[in-house]
Amino acid sequence: MxxxxxxxxxxxxxxxxxxxxxxxxxxxxxxxxxxxxxxxxxxxxxxxxxxxxxxxxxxxxxxxxxxxxxxxxxxxxxxxxxxxxAMAANGRFGGHIVAGHVDGVGTVLHTEKDDNAIWYTIGAEPQVLRYVVEKGSITIDGISLTVAKVTDSSFSISAIPHTVAVTVLQDRKPGDTVNLETDIIGKYVEKLLTPQEQPIQQPKSGITREFLSQYGY
Known part of the structure; x- marks a missing residue:
């Protein structure tokens, strides 16, 4: 992790x-x-x-x-x-839970300077965006960031100068592809709340009344 x-x-x-x-x-x-x-x-x-x-x-x-x-x-x-x-068991948890299992890729649509911050707008597929929520967490190229805005086809984050300076965000420009990993908690919650199409069939036991009677029970 x-x-x-x-x-x-x-x-x-x-x-x-x-x-x-x-x-x-x-x-x-x-x-x-x-x-x-x-x-x-x-x-x-x-x-x-x-x-x-x-x-x-x-x-x-x-x-x-x-x-x-x-x-x-x-x-x-x-x-x-x-x-x-990987996070040490005794380390500080400074970002959010990141598995390192990329959900998909996004495309940098545009960047915009905003005083001391830089906005990055990332286009992504619906199967990724369904787990992206405003003020939630998103991982872009391994960087834990906070989602500032979400639309039907993209989301935006606002990065502080330090984050840009010490990561590859400084290299990203419109048209570039980035790795995206959404918050894993949302995916687990969705899975648990989705009814299964078929009930789980429990294996049949071979123990019957006749079986028990035959062996003296």
């Missing part, structure tokens, strides 16, 4: 592409301080597993499904990415 509080921006050092997969080598510093093989690291909001590391970088496999459902397929050597280690 992550919190959406980006620890640092890393840089894509190399990409080794397979037929339907890829291996990313990411140059970093902070996330390498206590790294171990198998650690989970969110890369632009996508939970990846560290498969090797050096003093200056780590590698992670990206499978076919992840490439299809996220913007990681658009990365190139030199691209900057948001990085966050």
């Amino acid at each position: 992550f919190t959406g509080i980006v620890e640092e921006m890393g840089t894509i050092k190399s990409i080794r592409k397979g037929s339907h997969s890829a291996v990313l080598e990411i140059q970093a510093k902070v996330v390498l301080e206590d790294i171990h093989l198998g650690d989970s690291i969110a890369v632009n909001g996508v939970c990846l597993t560290a498969t090797s590391f050096s003093p200056t970088s780590f590698t992670a496999d990206v499978m076919h499904e992840t490439l299809n459902r996220s913007s990681l397929a658009n990365l190139r050597p030199g691209s900057r990415v948001n990085l966050e280690r």
Whole structure:
């Protein structure tokens, strides 16, 4: 689990592409301080597993499904990415519950300066927007942000200068694709409140009155 509080921006050092997969080598510093093989690291909001590391970088496999459902397929050597280690049990919970499982991608429609803040309007599909609520939480490229406005086809957030300065938001411009993860709590609530189409069939017991009588009960 992550919190959406980006620890640092890393840089894509190399990409080794397979037929339907890829291996990313990411140059970093902070996330390498206590790294171990198998650690989970969110890369632009996508939970990846560290498969090797050096003093200056780590590698992670990206499978076919992840490439299809996220913007990681658009990365190139030199691209900057948001990085966050999995939340420590004794750490501060500064953002919101982030699973690192991207729901889909959105497109930056436009940006607008507003005094000391910058507005980003993101276009998204209905299946993503149904879980986006005003004043609720949204993860954009791994950044925990507050939704300021929602329409039928987009939502907007207002980012403070610090957030823009320390994340890849500073690189995002109209037309760019971003990873989106909605608040997982809303999805669980919807699932629990949706009646099942078919009642769950309990397995039939082999214990009957005749069975018990036969064996002396």
